Amino acid sequence: MENDFNPFLERGYRSPVYFCDREDETKLLTDYIVNQTNVTLFAFRRLGKTGLIKHIFHKLRSDKNRVCIYLDIYDTVDKSEFINKLATAIYTAFPPKNSLGKKIGQAIQSFRPVISFDELTGLPSVTIAATQTTQQNNTIAGLFTFLDQQSIKIVFAIDEFQQILSYPEKNMEAVLRTQVQQLQNTSFIFCGSNQLQMHEIFNSAKRPFFASCTSLNLTRIEEKKYKLFITKLFKKYDKSITENAVSFICNWTRRHTFYTQYLCNQTFVKSGNNITEENVKEVASGILQVQEGKFYQYRKLLTKAQWKLLTAIAKETQLTQPHAKTFISTYDLGSPSLVVRSLDALVKKEMVLHNIGVEKPYYEVYDKYLMRWMQSK
């Protein structure tokens, strides 16, 4: 085993061994894929959307009649870059070893691409010079249609999908919606980390994607399952951890997956082989110390009123009634209209998450470490 090996991933996906639960969601999403139902995956940031997609694609690897293509468009700024990402993802998914791969390679060649290879990773990158709108739309349609006509099923997962809203070309949603509607053997999973924008695309009656997909809301991993996963994974690497320590991890990070994983990751590195609650608390406090600089940066970027409200929300942990008189007066937050404006800004800036997918909607500070730091002040 490598020395720096850590079973608690702070990013990416490795294999089912390092992935906790999500059994129901995996089954549901796999069924949707098999039935060719298009899906939008909603969840607040850093809860495990990308991980879940990778997990499902990993499971579907053995299905030789289906090819899963993952596309992260976060760093694309316009339609032309989207096309390059799409072409690269397709090119990568079909290595030219077999006849289908060759055929797809030839189809991509017909768009006169430049194919280059990264010097370090050896990964290919396809650039297609399409500048005119018609030419671009034809390329998108051409790539999707060609694949759709082969004797296989295709699944596209487009991650950070809200990025298309920032393209200068305003018809991107309509162009893609047309494709999604017309393809026979292709299904889509759309997912994105900006919930406001994702809701705008899929739940706004005025927009092309409205009512076009089934939505799946990802929530926190169940407490019992997460605790068992953590205990077992430490044990697998010959580390014991007390029940109290595991409870502390889950509670302190509120089972917000990234924050839970990272605390486990750091505990794994720093806490020896018999881990107690005290050990975990030390690690947690170390994380807050390291991140303090970032927290002060946040404070600089927010107005005084926003920072004050953010602190108040942190102290409440979960806030259901931000406009209640007692809340406003307890934390001396000024006029109700100022609270409304500040809260709106904090949600837009994704400093605060607004969970509306539960019986009693609530607000919570996004970054669990920032939340705990504010509580300790």
Ligand SMILES: Nc1ncnc2c1ncn2[C@@H]1O[C@H](COP(=O)(O)OP(=O)(O)OP(=O)(O)O)[C@@H](O)[C@H]1O
């Ligand atoms: N079920 C899981 N079991 C263990 N680790 C997980 C699980 N789901 C996600 N993770 C880990 O949690 C972290 C955040 O997950 P991921 O990147 O999938 O979230 P995301 O919702 O896509 O985030 P973002 O909104 O920033 O795109 C990653 O380190 C990932 O490895």
Ligand SMILES: [Mg+2]
């Ligand atoms: Mg993601």
